[in-house]
Amino acid sequence: MAVERTLSIIKPDATRRNLTGKINAVFEDAGLRIVAQKRTQLTEAQAGAFYAVHKERPFYGELVSFMISGPVVLQVLEGENAVAKHRDVMGATDPKKAAPGTVRAEFAESIEANSVHGSDSLENATNEIRFFFAETEIVG
Numbered sequence: 613m614a615v616e617r618t619l620s621i622i623k624p625d626a627t628r629r630n631l632t633g634k635i636n637a638v639f640e641d642a643g644l645r646i647v648a649q650k651r652t653q654l655t656e657a658q659a660g661a662f663y664a665v666h667k668e669r670p671f672y673g674e675l676v677s678f679m680i681s682g683p684v685v686l687q688v689l690e691g692e693n694a695v696a697k698h699r700d701v702m703g704a705t706d707p708k709k710a711a712p713g714t715v716r717a718e719f720a721e722s723i724e725a726n727s728v729h730g731s732d733s734l735e736n737a738t739n740e741i742r743f744f745f746a747e748t749e750i751v752g
């Protein structure tokens with residue numbers, strides 16, 4: 613296994629309920645290190661471009677609206693096998709299907725307002741990190 617970096621987003625449903633610290637504790641307890649973090653309000657253009665892979669899906673418009681409905685916390689997480697480890701502790705997209713103890717099982721409100729985003733491959737992680745962070749903002 614190699615040390616990897618992955619992109620995490622704490623979504624507006626979670627920042628609204630003041631859950632940043634509780635979610636960060638799940639990541640840190642899993643051995644992931646937060647090596648960059650910034651709270652921001654995404655623009656419609658940023659959210660639309662970030663989720664462009666989902667453009668053809670029926671929920672795309674609602675997803676973009678949701679992602680700009682409040683602040684998000686953008687993060688780079690680092691650790692052994694970080695991409696898969698992060699996906700594991702996030703849980704399934706649909707919180708009803710997420711394993712107990714995962715972030716989505718504990719905190720998500722719905723399949724859309726599901727509290728967190730995580731890159732789904734190392735290649736996407738690299739691109740998603742670059743979308744939001746300059747190399748100088750990441751301190752390992």
Ligand code: ADP
Nearest residue numbers: 666671675704705723724725726728729730732
């Ligand atoms: P994941 O975030 O688990 O990688 P996807 O990449 O498939 O899931 O979807 C991106 C995001 O779009 C999800 O996290 C969720 O916020 C939203 N989403 C996914 N499926 C649905 C759906 N059927 N209805 C509404 N929103 C959805």
Ligand code: MG
Nearest residue numbers: 729730731732
């Ligand atoms: Mg995804």
